[in-house]
């Protein structure tokens with residue numbers, strides 16, 4: 001397809017949830033999420049596709065055709081706070097355009113083709129990434145999910161109810177998984193690793209999120225002698241540096257990108273600091289080494305600071321090796337495009353444990369992601385649409 005055709009559809013959602021930072025506020029079940037779901041429904045209606053929401057709030061548009069299990073494509077609408085435009089929505093916009101391409105050439109699928117928009121992929125509101133697909137796969141307990149809270153204290157259950165969805169329905173969906181023959185997620189590449197317009201994913205690094213709690217004692221900033229303090233901010237600062245050091249030593253990544261202090265006052269020593277550790281590595285042994293190192297070093301430091309330190313997992317995701325025959329089939333079909341791993345998590349990583357799954361990447365010229373600077377050229381996005389259409393044609397014939 002041509003770049004202007006891509007741009008035309010892309011621009012329809014470019015303003016939804018856009019903040020002054022240039023990044024996006026597209027939290028699941030928020031107003032902007034509902035606007036995007038409305039846009040999704042309108043796109044489906046314009047193409048005569050049947051829409052449906054599953055028990056976990058994931059939305060689908062069905063091209064009912066042929067027989068047997070469906071070929072699923074799609075991605076997510078939600079963004080990390082002030083994240084970029086492409087991470088997620090590109091896979092949904094590309095799916096509608098790929099369907100248009102197949103229709104225009106008169107392709108008649110031998111099995112249904114379905115476009116999915118998955119919920120809370122980033123965990124940007126409720127903390128657990130890929131929540132919609134994890135619930136579907138039965139790897140997150142629905143009671144735990146309903147009780148998850150956003151930073152304002154609203155539970156997932158209440159947020160769903162306010163948006164007109166039913167949180168009581170949340171839970172494993174084996175029938176849905178059995179109805180999918182293959183899943184292909186098109187996604188913007190998120191590092192500086194792809195030097196062709198389109199690539200195919202080989203694997204997703206193992207990764208996880210841990211909540212770190214540092215507890216001390218609140219006191220006056222002007223009257224408490226240094227030796228008398230039990231300052232959790234100090235232990236927290238040590239933890240940030242320890243995470244970086246352990247990651248470098250072991251050969252992986254560690255990030256502390258979110259922190260909350262209580263009472264969060266300039267002239268009071270904090271009583272408690274909560275911070276979230278995100279760590280990823282090429283293999284599970286390296287990831288375990290980083291976590292073990294951070295836990296031991298920070299616990300030791302807490303003792304010296306007179307504070308308490310606790311660390312608990314919020315999500316842990318093992319390495320995902322994508323289906324080898326599907327990966328090779330796609331790479332060959334697309335003329336030998338690059339095949340590369342990624343350190344970013346995706347619903348494709350969750351669904352890969354249940355259905356043959358592959359990912360297509362579209363080049364990201366700067367490599368910036370989860371930030372307003374995330375981008376891809378219209379030409380490369382259009383090449384991604386062509387590649388996705390070729391893949392759907394191949395899998396649905």
Ligand code: GLV
Nearest residue numbers: 122343344345346
């Ligand atoms: C999600 O995009 C993640 O990798 O954090």
Ligand code: MN
Nearest residue numbers: 087122344370
């Ligand atoms: Mn993301």
Ligand code: MN
Nearest residue numbers: 087088121187
């Ligand atoms: Mn994504």
Ligand code: MN
Nearest residue numbers: 121344345346
């Ligand atoms: Mn992701």
